[in-house]
Amino acid sequence: MRWLRHPAVYWAVSIALGALFIYASHEKIEAPRAFAKAVYHFRLAGPSAAVGFLPPNLLAVILPWLEQQGQTAGFARLR
Amino acid sequence: MGARADGLRLWRMATIVSLAALLGLAWNAWSGRGMTLRANALIKPGEKLKEIPAAEAKRLLDQGALFLDARPQSIYEMGHIPGALPLPLEDFSTAFTRLEPTLRQRFDIVVYCAGYGCDASHELVRALRDKGVAAVILAEGWPAWQDAGYATATGAKP
Numbered sequence: 001m002r003w004l005r006h007p008a009v010y011w012a013v014s015i016a017l018g019a020l021f022i023y024a025s026h027e028k029i030e031a032p033r034a035f036a037k038a039v040y041h042f043r044l045a046g047p048s049a050a051v052g053f054l055p056p057n058l059l060a061v062i063l064p065w066l067e068q069q070g071q072t073a074g075f076a077r078l079r
Numbered sequence: 080m081g082a083r084a085d086g087l088r089l090w091r092m093a094t095i096v097s098l099a100a101l102l103g104l105a106w107n108a109w110s111g112r113g114m115t116l117r118a119n120a121l122i123k124p125g126e127k128l129k130e131i132p133a134a135e136a137k138r139l140l141d142q143g144a145l146f147l148d149a150r151p152q153s154i155y156e157m158g159h160i161p162g163a164l165p166l167p168l169e170d171f172s173t174a175f176t177r178l179e180p181t182l183r184q185r186f187d188i189v190v191y192c193a194g195y196g197c198d199a200s201h202e203l204v205r206a207l208r209d210k211g212v213a214a215v216i217l218a219e220g221w222p223a224w225q226d227a228g229y230a231t232a233t234g235a236k237p
Contacts (some may be wrong), residue, residue, distance in 0.1 A: 003224065028132065032113060036120035041196025047219075049189070057116045059105045066099035073095050 001026035018071040025071075036060035090134040121198045128204055130218040136189050144187040145212065147178075149199040150221070152235075160191065160224055161232040168192075168199040171206050182212045191217035191224065 003009065026034040036057055040047060045055035107113035114120055124127050131139070146163035148155045155165040164181075166174045175182070176188060182188065188207070192199035200216045201224050217223065225231065 006164070018195060023183070030112060032107065035112060035195050039196075039200060040120070041106060043195055047195065053119050055116050057118075057120065061099050061114070061116070062103035062122070064097060064143045065103040069095045069099040069162070 014074070018074055021069055021071045025067040026063040028060075029068075032060055032064075035064065039063075091123065097118075104146075104184065117186075118220065121201050122135040128201060129215040131189070131215050132218055136217045136224070137227070137229050139187060139189055142187070144189050145181070145185045146217075147188060147190045149190055149192040149203040150197075154193070156233065156235050158221075158225075158231050158233050159237075160229050162237050163191075163232075164237055166190075168203050168206070171203070175206075175210065182207070186213065188212065188214035189217055190214045191220045193221035194222035 039056045039060045045059055047053045047056050086120050114118045115124065140162065146160050147166040148159050148163045149166060149168045151167050151169060152165050164178060166178060197220060200220060204214045204216055
């Protein structure tokens with residue numbers, strides 16, 4: 001199992017997972033209304049009579065970009 | 080040294096979050112695929128669908144309005160608004176044919192489904208509109224009704 005610690009494996013797994021996350025974020029960025037419906041379902045930040053639709057809609061708009069930025073920053077740190 | 084590294088890490092995280100927020104808001108504003116941030120994503124831009132709060136729905140129920148449950152029949156039987164008729168979206172054609180004579184006589188129809196993120200009631204109102212039947216939507220659906228503490232019924236009968 002020592003091969004699991006080989007830097008090439010670390011690189012390959014990191015890049016594959018990162019690419020998967022970036023692909024997933026791309027789908028959400030392309031269709032923010034569809035992603036907003038999913039955010040509503042989780043009730044992380046509403047919607048509710050008290051807060052309205054702004055907090056979950058903001059999450060739906062920003063989260064996919066955060067996902068993408070995080071992955072890009074992760075790629076930049078690979079060495 | 081440790082404090083400096085922590086500060087750098089925090090600064091990096093703040094930069095990533097700020098950049099993501101900026102990019103997200105900019106994309107939403109100028110890509111042409113964005114959404115209105117204060118609007119309900121379940122309603123398409125420019126679409127005229129009316130949502131009413133649970134209190135108004137209760138008032139309409141007390142006045143004799145007709146309620147339609149857009150959830151699957153098995154879920155309806157587990158609990159529904161008293162007097163509501165099941166009209167599952169997944170079985171729209173059959174259920175509509177069965178209820179059509181009643182629906183055609185009513186102008187006070189309220190549709191509900193499973194709540195946040197569930198757009199079955201919106202889809203059902205669109206399908207009814209295509210058939211020439213007008214209806215409004217109970218905002219936040221069944222959970223809003225339950226949270227308000229209003230009466231509920233169980234079983235296959237309304």
